[in-house]
Amino acid sequence: MSSSTLLSRAAAGLSLLAVTALLGCSSPMPEWTPAGGPQMPPARRPTPTAPAPAPAASADAALPVPYNDLVAARFPEPAVDFRTPAFQPGHAGFTTNAELQAVLREIVHGGRNATLLPLGSSQAGVPLEAVLFTRNPDMSPAAVLKSGRPTVLLVGQQHGDEPAGSEALIVLARELAGGSLQDLLDRINVVILPRANPDGAQAQRRVTASGIDANRDHLLLRTPEAQAQARLVRDFQPVLVVDSHEYTVVGRFLEKFGAVQRFDALVQYATTANLPEFITKAAEEWFRQPMLASLKQQGLSAEWYYTTSVDVNDKKISMGGTQPDTGRNVNGLKNAVSILIETRGVGIGRLHLKRRVQTHVVALGSFLRSAADRSADLVKLRQYVDADVAAKACQGDAVVEAGPTPSEYTLQMLDPATGADKALVVNWDSALELQPLKTRPRACGYWLAADQSDAVMRLRTLGVRVEQVAAMGVMQGEVYAETARQTGTRQDVRGTIADGGAVVHAQVLLTQALMDVPVGSYYVPLSQPLANLVIAALEPDTQNSFFANGIIANVTSEARVTAVPGVKLNVLP
Incomplete structure (x- = not known):
């Protein structure tokens, strides 16, 4: 499709300012009472277990340091203090489910602009809870939608063994309730779901209690954890969704490539078939680029998100998947700017925890400020994209299935002996340009x-x-x-x-x-x-x-x- 065609189509629904901003992007295209609708049938549940009642040392926290002092020196602790239970003196693990529940109630009771959103329970009976921050006096989903301010959804710890995002979201919740971020509520609403998988967090394992990966369940909705997120998105219709994770630092990367992961953050927006083009442009220009600048200003490094298979003989590196199953991609197909951020944390316990949390805080803070700065444009963008997608019915083609583009990429990692940068030229599956594998006329x-x-x-x-x-x-x-x-x-x-x-x-x-x-x-x-x-x-x-x-x-x-x-x-x- 030509840029002139895109411009003429956009002009019907967007203001000149918003269209100019979008087309001027320089980068290439790469269980609260619901507002309405049905309730899912109960998901399969294991035998319920009580949450850990006290701050206990985690098994991960006692892990030996996975690399030498030269590597560790590449990741100095930032000169910041965080008010989360995990950072209190004598706390050897991460914030427990019981502690998190107490913190959320403290935040809500301490401010006029916040309310607790009970979303149901996990498979083991732990409350699933989010907090809504809004200036709107009526905090029901319908009223928030009518307020004219767009909503941002921040999600943490879908994978239970990735704790830094949850800790960071506690920090951000405090700042929204009465700190440095509260003025943003003049222009945006914010929903924070700090722990999307409390059973996994308690067990310190990736998956939910039933063994299903919550972050591959956003289309099928087999778990109450994924259902809770689906209801949040359905009822509040966020224009921006950010999903906070952590990634493996050593493990199979050391085995395959003889190297240690280098970057503080890995980032990727939605990349799946039929994603609206302007959503991708907004993700890159309005959010990723300012976030990279914020990280750099704080001495933190970033790269596109990537991973590799568990097969030690497979030396290919892949960007985040192109399947419509993750929160990142499913929320993109709901016409939200949808972004994944991962910090270096899986398998290293509390090592560098403050730096990991700081990385999330800086990145998420940047996303919130960008959303506030672009609040009017985001509303117009969403209105245009919603209308444009609906108008495509009965015409043109739809991509039924797509895959990444094989390429090569020079990836910076760390030498495990010296801690120096180690450049590797790798086979790289890029998700920034998708290859259609199966297309059909759009029904x-x-x-x-x-x-x-x-x-x-x-x-x-x-x-x-x-x-x-x-x-x-x-x-x-x-x-x-x-x-x-x-x-x-x-x-x-x-x-x-x-x-x-x-x-x-x-x-x-x-x-x-x-x-x-x-x-x-x-x-x-x-x-x-x-x-x-x-x-x-x-x-x-x-x-x-x-x-x-x-x-x-x-x-x-x-x-x-x-x-x-x-x-x-x-x-x-």
């Missing part, structure tokens, strides 16, 4: 059989508009037929996903048909802002689809609708 929508209430429930929890057939009629479309299948596992750039079940890898044949649609069946239109998310869920022949993961049992229970239906439809409330 007008999808038909679902009347017995597909589970799929409908998940779609509605994600925020998707679903309509129900009120009178029998006919729809023009394409029906699916399986031509081949294999059973396997979901994969990402690290290897097999901790997922709790096998998936069906199917090949399908599409046949044009006039379909009799009975009363009670469903229609999911693509003439809505979350159309690209619908495609990810309902095109059956990808590893993340509802069909591949058993939510939809048979491809005959869904179909593509290729003309705007004339049947009577009622929007589900």
